[in-house]
Amino acid sequence: MTATVIDGKAFASRVRDKVATHVARLKDEHGITPGLAVVLVGEDPASQVYVKSKGKMTKQVGMLSLEYRLNADAAQDDLLALIADLNANPEVHGILVQLPLPGHMDESYVLAAIDPAKDVDGFHISNVGLLGTGQKAMVPCTPLGCLMMLRDHHGSLSGLDAVVIGRSNIVGKPMAQLLLGDSCTVTIAHSRTKNLADVVRRADIVVAAVGRPKMVSGDWIKPGATVIDVGINRTDDGLVGDVDYASASQVAGAITPVPGGVGPMTIACLLANTVTACCRANDLAEPEGLTA
Ligand code: GUN
Numbered sequence: 001m002t003a004t005v006i007d008g009k010a011f012a013s014r015v016r017d018k019v020a021t022h023v024a025r026l027k028d029e030h031g032i033t034p035g036l037a038v039v040l041v042g043e044d045p046a047s048q049v050y051v052k053s054k055g056k057m058t059k060q061v062g063m064l065s066l067e068y069r070l071n072a073d074a075a076q077d078d079l080l081a082l083i084a085d086l087n088a089n090p091e092v093h094g095i096l097v098q099l100p101l102p103g104h105m106d107e108s109y110v111l112a113a114i115d116p117a118k119d120v121d122g123f124h125i126s127n128v129g130l131l132g133t134g135q136k137a138m139v140p141c142t143p144l145g146c147l148m149m150l151r152d153h154h155g156s157l158s159g160l161d162a163v164v165i166g167r168s169n170i171v172g173k174p175m176a177q178l179l180l181g182d183s184c185t186v187t188i189a190h191s192r193t194k195n196l197a198d199v200v201r202r203a204d205i206v207v208a209a210v211g212r213p214k215m216v217s218g219d220w221i222k223p224g225a226t227v228i229d230v231g232i233n234r235t236d237d238g239l240v241g242d243v244d245y246a247s248a249s250q251v252a253g254a255i256t257p258v259p260g261g262v263g264p265m266t267i268a269c270l271l272a273n274t275v276t277a278c279c280r281a282n283d284l285a286e287p288e289g290l291t292a
Helices: 010-032 045-058 076-088 107-112 125-132 141-155 172-183 197-200 263-281
Strands: 035-041 065-072 096-097 159-166 185-189 203-207 226-229 233-235 238-240
Touching: 010 045, 010 263, 035 263, 045 065, 045 076, 045 263, 065 159, 076 096, 076 107, 107 172, 125 172, 125 203, 125 263, 141 203, 141 226, 141 263, 159 197, 172 185, 172 197, 172 203, 185 226, 203 238, 238 263
Parallel strands: 035 065, 035 096, 159 185, 159 203, 203 226
Antiparallel strands: 233 238
């Protein structure tokens, strides 16, 4: 069997089109332009690339893009003052503070200062709690993108066995909550899991977010399973995922490639979250198909 390739690049483009349509409607019918503020502290090269790309795509879908840069040695209080301004700014519906922050800053403290209603990353403890209790939350972008692709491929996920490999706050844990919300039977596995291959072999859905190049091999995969590879590992062979694509794609029913799978979905979902936050702030109907 050769797996169906889930094309994340094309999927992300469709998500951005939907966002753009909704943005145009908000402008035409309500005179509202959704706005996203991105804050970058320091000059981390990878972060600069991400922030530039976020700004470009935000404008492409017709939203207001605001960018703020602080020096690497800025005081945490300066960042907190900026966040307070953005919280109070009615033109700003989404706030993203690019991570990682410099070592002298307390990441949890800074994230907790963002208004949860504008927390388009879904990292605020209130949103984590809302998601964990099955309430309406802002949902982290990468797991939201994975969920959208899974729903599109399967229709209903109800009753399926899902194994999430990785327990990070950004991907593994929220991914597990989302799959549970869609009535999967969910196992969270990680680097210390015993007999990991056997655990993964039970899964109808595998989400690999462990950060180890090509760790999940084809003989771990149940024939016909759907494999979502969140890994982005730079190796001598170039960019590879957490899944050994060559062997896994011979066994899986569907699989996301790296690059071109989950990666492009993250920014698309950030834009989706910004429109959702804007609609919620204005008591308007949320865009269909762009939320959990
Ligand atoms: N750094 C790398 N990925 C992300 C992300 O999704 N959100 C934020 N805020 N920072 C990041």
